[in-house]
Amino acid sequence: MTDQDLLDALTGILRDLLDDPSIVLTMATTRPEVPGWDSFAYVNFIVAVESQLGVRFRLADVESFQTVGDIVKEVRALQR
Amino acid sequence: MRWLPSPESFRNDLAAASATVDTGERLERLATLANTRLSYLELMQLDAALRKAPKPSRSRFETVRVAILASSTADHLIPAIRVAGLRRALLIETYVCPFGQVRQDLFVKGSALHAFSPDVVLFSLSTWDFLGAQPLDAPVAAADAAIAAAVNDIDALWREAVERFDATVIQQSFLDLEAPLFGEFDALAPAGPARLTARLNTLLTERAREHNVLWLDAARAMARDGRDVWFDPVRWLQAKMEIAPTAAPAFGELVARIVAALRGRSRKCLVLDLDNTLWGGVVGDDGVGGIVLGQGNPVGEAHLALQRYAKRLSERGVILAVCSKNDPAIAEAAFRDHPEMLLRREDFAAFVANWDDKAANLERIASQLNIGLDALVLVDDNPAERARVRGALPMVATPELPADPAHFVSCLADAGYFEATAFTEDDALRSAQYAANANREAARVNAGGMGAFLEQLQMTAVYGPVTPFNLARVTQLINKTNQFNTTGLRRTEAEVSHISEDPRALHLQFRLLDKFGDNGIVGAMLLTPHASDAATLELVNWVMSCRVFGRELEYEAMNILVDAARARGVTELVADHVKTERNGVVNDLFSQLGFAHAGDIGGGKRWVLRLQGYAPRRTCITRKAEADD
Structure with a gap:
């Protein structure tokens, strides 16, 4: 999967989760920029990403992601 | 959830359901989706669509208010609980206590829990909150004393929930999530964590049985699905979730099964x-x-x-x-x-x-x-x-x-289709009763005429008040009966018990016997004082099992009720007939019994009977008060 594929996958998951098809994510997007993406929705997002993409994030990573790009990078590393 | 089929196209079906204008049809479509195997994300999406769906004025969907009082984070379990409810045509409204606030929420008046006013209170408690670590060298007596104290502590929570809300209490079994210390010897060491949890659960089930508290056995589900499904250290450390999101569908299913059983919605x-x-x-x-x-x-x-x-x-x-x-x-x-x-x-x-x-x-x-x-x-x-x-x-x-x-x-x-909340004598006899019904049917055909058949049945109605001995069966009957049910009002065991202990109330239960056998307790009537008038009673629940339809028991029951009411100096009965999806069989009941129409109420009619003018109906049933035995 390319970075763009992963970005598309994450966007799709977040759109479904927050029921908001207008969400557009870029590598630089941060959580506070997306309405409704609070800490509870974040946990659910991580759980959904793990099950859809077949990865398990480490605790430290889950706590340290700043941008969507950080998540993409980590998924790629875990899928390798 | 392997018993559920995969959805054909979740995304399309969800969009189509959400776009459906008719509110009842919309819920039906969402319920169909709830009966498919869904991913965690799909579960959240379905719950979001359910939250947006307006409740139809009359439908087979029933609302139940469930409060979850948990030691750990439980918010992530809510969508799964609601979707599992939808699977059973239940609209479960939920409340989750703030983290670490189980006791405060319950005992402090004016708390958010009190405002919510639950029908069901589910305790999902943790060992670290109620038992703590015991010194490893604690002798058996000390370890067991700590467990007994925890049981009493939890029992006090149950009592509060019953006394304050008349709620049905469900206790979740404690999960043993400690890493082994001694290895297999953990089960034998007096203060071994595995032993503490196992013993706490055993003692709690015994106490639960005494107090009519229901049991949600998460520990057994975890043993079946695997600990890694139920507990994820990352989720625990990240969000203090003791039950992992991966176990949410299973957990929600267990909650909804019990709630559905309480509302008579288990499969039969x-x-x-x-x-x-x-x-x-x-x-x-x-x-x-x-x-x-x-x-x-x-x-x-x-x-x-x-x-x-x-x-x-x-x-x-x-x-x-x-x-x-x-x-x-x-x-x-x-x-x-x-x-x-x-x-x-x-x-x-x-x-x-x-x-x-x-x-x-x-x-x-x-x-x-x-x-x-x-x-x-x-x-x-x-x-x-x-x-x-x-x-x-x-x-x-x-x-x-x-x-x-x-x-x-x-x-x-x-798949847990037949969840029970009680096991009564009546349940044990049901198969024999259905077999006897086949014999009755044959007798009816042979008798030629309905009147002759009823005469030949040699029926006796044995009646008496609601007592602790028949409380479980009467509650079960009230909650399982959909057809002959005049108000459709469901009651917790605590509520029925309160009515049965109220000296101003009048309550009757009926058992029907005939030459083919004992049908068990098949009818119940609960009456409470109407407004402030001591001479008027209101029939708030009247249910009769579909097994004895067409036997004139409803007429004999009213004859018995009128005599009992007159003996108390009551002069008037008020009865509401609230129409539900399934109780068409009682549409003409009150007019047939001589009640007068006294106005419309929301979703039904109010009926009044002046006892002075009541003429008892002749039936083929001999009556017998329980005390006559």
Whole structure:
């Protein structure tokens, strides 16, 4: 999967989760920029990403992601 | 959740359901989706769509308010609980206590929990919150004292929930999540964590039984699904979730099963296919001697295991029926002549073997037994038949049976269709009662005329007040009865108990006996003071089991009630008839009994009876007060 594929996958998951098809994510997007993406929705997002993409994030990573790009990078590393 | 079929197209179906204008139809479509196997994300999406769906004014969907008082984070379990409720046509409204606030929420007046006013309170507590670590060198007496203290502590929470809300209490079993310390010796060391949790759970179940608290056995589910499914250290450390999101669907299912059972929505009847389900092979082709069943052949033993499980279910009150594409004479011969056959023809309350469409046959079975289609479970090995039935009758539960008969029993058991909240004498006798009903039916045909038949039945109604001895059965009857139910009001055991202890209230339960046997407690009436007028009682619950329809028991019950009310100096009865989806059978009841229409209420009519003018109806039933014994 390319970075763009992963970005598309994450966007799709977040759109479904927050029921908001207008969400557009870029590598630089941060959580506070997306309405409704609070800490509870974040946990659910991580759980959904793990099950859809077949990865398990480490605790430290889950706590340290700043941008969507950080998540993409980590998924790629875990899928390798 | 392997018993649920995969959705055909979740995204399209969800969009179509959400765009449906008719509110009832919209919920039906969402409920159909809830009856498919969903991912965690799909579960959240379905719950979001459910939250947006307005509640129709009258439908088969029923609202229940469930409060979850948890030691750890529980918010992530809510969508799964609500979707599992939707699976059973329950609209579960939820409340989750703030983190670490179980006791405060319960005991402090004016808390958010009090404002929520739950029907059901679920305690999901943790060992670290209620037991703590015990010194490893604690002697048995000290460790057991700590456990006893925890049990008393939790018991006090239960009492508060019952006294304050009249709520039904569900206690979740404690999960043993500690890493082994001594290894296998943990179970033997007096303060070994594994022993502490196991003993706490054992003592709690005993206390729960005494106090009519229900039990949600998360520990058993965790043992089945695996600890890694139920507990994820990352989620625990990240969000203090003791139950992992991966276990949410299973947890929600267990909660909804119990709540559905409380509201009389557990399934009542197991409908079994024959060929390649109750036995291997096709009896029409292979002959009775050629089917695969019984000892000596492992596949035959697998089919026999399903028969044994069905037999055990019938012993606890589940009705059995056959629905098979077969020649009826050959199907009956298999039960009569095959030496290894465990189930007998008389174990089935309905036996439909023909070449008609299965959906039509299921409707026939439901009408024969006088139960709803939503009380049926169809176990059928044929995927095409299952798909046909799901399409035509989505309210019938049709589990996605695995291809290998070795897994039939575990699949049916895992689906938890027949959840119980009590096991009464009446349940144990049900199979015999249905068999007796077949004899009554034959007698009715022979008697020629209905009046002659009723005379010949030699019926006796044994009546008495609601007491602790019949409280469980009366509560069960109130909550399971959908048809002859004048108000549709459901009651917790605590509520029925309060009414039965109120000296101003009047309450009766009826048992019907006839020459074919004892039908058990089949009717109940609860009356409470109407407004401030001591001479007027209001009939707030009147239920009668569909098993005794057409026997004039409702008339004799009213005769008995009027006499009891007069003896108390009561001069007037008020009764509301609240229309529900299923209680059409009582539409003309009150006018037939001589009540006068006294105005309309929301969703129904109010009826009044002046006792002075009441003329008792003659019935074929002899009455007998319980005390006469």
